Amino acid sequence: MPPTSSARPSVDGIDVGPIVFDSGQIRNGVARLAAAISADHPDGDLVVVGILPGVIFFLADLVRSLSIPVELDLMAITRFGPPEATGGEVRIQRDIEAHIRGRPVLLVEDIVDTGLTVHHLMGALVPRQPSSIKIAALLERPDRRLIRVPLAYTGFQAPEDFLVGYGLQYQGRYRQLPYIAQLAPGDQPQGA
Amino acid sequence: MGVSSPTIVKPVPNPNPPKDFAHPIEAEFARLLDFYRIPWCYEPTTFPLAYGPEGAIAEALTPDFYLPPFDLYVELTTRRQSTLTRKHHKIRRLNELYPQVELRLLNRRQMRSLLYKYDLQDRLPRLIGAPNV
Numbered sequence: 611m612p613p614t615s616s617a618r619p620s621v622d623g624i625d626v627g628p629i630v631f632d633s634g635q636i637r638n639g640v641a642r643l644a645a646a647i648s649a650d651h652p653d654g655d656l657v658v659v660g661i662l663p664g665v666i667f668f669l670a671d672l673v674r675s676l677s678i679p680v681e682l683d684l685m686a687i688t689r690f691g692p693p694e695a696t697g698g699e700v701r702i703q704r705d706i707e708a709h710i711r712g713r714p715v716l717l718v719e720d721i722v723d724t725g726l727t728v729h730h731l732m733g734a735l736v737p738r739q740p741s742s743i744k745i746a747a748l749l750e751r752p753d754r755r756l757i758r759v760p761l762a763y764t765g766f767q768a769p770e771d772f773l774v775g776y777g778l779q780y781q782g783r784y785r786q787l788p789y790i791a792q793l794a795p796g797d798q799p800q801g802a
Numbered sequence: 803m804g805v806s807s808p809t810i811v812k813p814v815p816n817p818n819p820p821k822d823f824a825h826p827i828e829a830e831f832a833r834l835l836d837f838y839r840i841p842w843c844y845e846p847t848t849f850p851l852a853y854g855p856e857g858a859i860a861e862a863l864t865p866d867f868y869l870p871p872f873d874l875y876v877e878l879t880t881r882r883q884s885t886l887t888r889k890h891h892k893i894r895r896l897n898e899l900y901p902q903v904e905l906r907l908l909n910r911r912q913m914r915s916l917l918y919k920y921d922l923q924d925r926l927p928r929l930i931g932a933p934n935v
Binding site: 689691695696724726729730753754755772 | 833834836837838839840869872874876906908911912915916918919920921922924925
C-alpha cells in the first residue's frame with residue numbers, strides 16, 4: 611500500500627517524515643490479520659511467539675484482537691551491528707518457555723525484509739517439533755528478501771523508505787509513535 | 803557474437819577466484835552472513851552470456867556471492883541506478899540463459915537502507931560513498 615499522507619507530524623518534539631501508515635490503517639490491518647489467524651486456528655492451542663523488541667506494539671494489538679485462546683511467548687536474538695558492538699554470531703538472548711511440541715506456532719515479527727532473522731528463529735524452533743510454524747508480519751519488503759521465508763499473514767508491503775514508529779526504531783528512538791512514518795528527510799538514507 | 807542456444811551454455815568455475823573482496827561493502831555483507839551463520843562463497847561461478855567467433859567468452863557475469871543452502875546468487879552494487887544499464891542487461895541475459903538460477907541484486911539504495919537498519923550509517927561514506935557521489 612502506498613503512502614497515504616504527506617503530513618509531517620511533530621509529536622512531543624519528535625520530527626519525522628510523512629506518515630506512511632496512520633493509526634487507523636494499522637488498526638484495520640491488525641484486525642484483518644487477527645481475523646484470518648483466528649479463522650485458520652478454530653481449535654485454539656496456538657502458541658504466539660513475538661520477536662522482541664520491535665514487535666511489542668503490533669503483538670499486543672494482534673493478540674488482543676484474536677478471537678481464539680492463545681499462549682503468548684517472546685523471543686529475542688542479538689542484533690547485527692558494528693563489529694565493536696556485535697559479538698560474533700547471532701545468539702538467542704531470550705528463549706520461549708512454552709512447550710511447542712505438537713502445537714501450532716505463530717511467529718510474529720514487525721517487519722520482514724532480508725528474512726535472515728525469521729529464518730534463524732525458524733531454525734531454532736523447528737527441531738522442537740511444533741505441529742506447524744507460520745509467520746505473521748505487519749510489514750514486509752519482498753524486494754529486499756535474501757532468504758525465502760513463507761509469510762502466512764502480512765499486513766502491508768513497506769516502501770523502500772526507512773520507517774519508524776509502532777515498534778520500528780532508528781538509533782533506539784521513535785518506537786512509541788502510534789503511526790508508521792518515514793524517517794525525517796535529513797536522516798533518511800539517500801541515493802538512488 | 804552471441805549464444806545461439808541456451809542449451810549449450812553452462813556456468814563455469816571462476817578461473818581466477820579472488821583472494822580478497824573487491825569492495826568493502828562485500829566484506830560487510832560477508833560479515834552479515836557470518837553473523838547469521840549462512841555459508842557463502844565469494845565469486846565462485848562465472849556465467850557466460852555471449853561467446854566470440856573463436857568460442858571464447860565475450861560477455862559474462864560473475865555474481866559476488868553464492869549461498870549454497872539456498873542455491874542463491876547475490877550481486878551487490880554501489881553504483882547509481884542511472885549507471886546500471888549494463889548490469890541490468892547482464893542480469894536479464896542471465897535470467898534468459900539460466901532460468902533455473904536464482905540471482906538477487908541488492909542495489910545502492912537497498913544497501914544504504916540495510917546499513918541504516920544495522921546502525922552502520924557512520925560507515926556509509928566508506929562503504930557506499932556520499933549521497934551525491
